[in-house]
Amino acid sequence: DVQFRWNTELEAIHGSQADGVTGATLVSHPREKGESGVDVERETVDVGGVFYAVGHTPNTQFLDGTGVERDEDGYIFTETDDAGRPRAQTAVDGVFAAGDVADPRYRQAITSAGTGSMAALDAEEFLETLQDADESTVTAIA
Template structure:
């Protein structure tokens, strides 16, 4: 039986692996069978991760995460987790090839996925003028004309942040009124750099090597027109990847995995969660990494408690000598 299995492959998962492997817990990290590395694999230049003053490409940063985890002994398997059995003291993690790994602890760090517009150009132009993160990419649009798609608080936050760099920011919303809170609406309406485009839906993104504009459809009249742009930010929400734990772990009203206070402890003993799958607000590589470190430390403390004698003097049913 293993000490720990980590499910995920982003900054939270690899940071948890680094801490756990340095603690001698010999974790197994179950990464994606297609593309490990999380959302940073779709990011070009990362300039806000500490320690890289000249910036670093998202895939290169994740390659360093992985190399560091492997250096300390993390075993990585590139396969998808299809089932989690978390009810008993011994957890079971099943992979798509049928392999079942039994373990004492599980760290769920499956991240979240940005909601997309469903357009063919999104994959091709991702990182080339099309982004889902203003904090990550806003700096590259200094004195440019850009648009934000969305009408909620997140879209208003993105738009206002982007006005620090862009010359003009359009907010494209499919309705005639925003879903954002009153205070967020007021701030956006009062910002002279923001122009609202009401009752409009993006039906296509123009550009060969980079975004040059969008095609808009009027949701009332059906008329279409083009809007010239240097960049497009999509802020229509995100979905935490919790499909593996539905009905097994308690979730929050935001749909993220519920944890105990600032810890990573979930509603099931021995199961911990970290990164964007527990974070509905920040969703940054640095905060995910810190969350992964906390999860590994919480799991280490849990294992230490298991190894201690029970109050009645009996040994725990899971012994350190069982870990292989």
């Protein structure tokens, strides 16, 4: 039985090396009650595992006014090559994006690691094309 707990903070995981995960203490933060923390509910539940998701809002506001294109939710657009395959290059030369900020679909650590590798390879290729790498700045956003 899988239960989703929205707007809930994981305060503690209970168990041991020998027994594994046996429970969790959760603090519920209903949105309509504000962010004061006064009206929270705390409960301890028996569980055999915890799958933790921290949210899916990309932290890309710092890119406002930079020319890096984003969708309405803040995910960074990256380019494709001539065959339509994804690249890590953004619309701004020397700026590459990888991981959750460029992945509105999967948002998983393993895909973030893969796109991080893509961004590194694309940045390396970009640097090799420059006449004088010392005069340019390369930024990777992950």
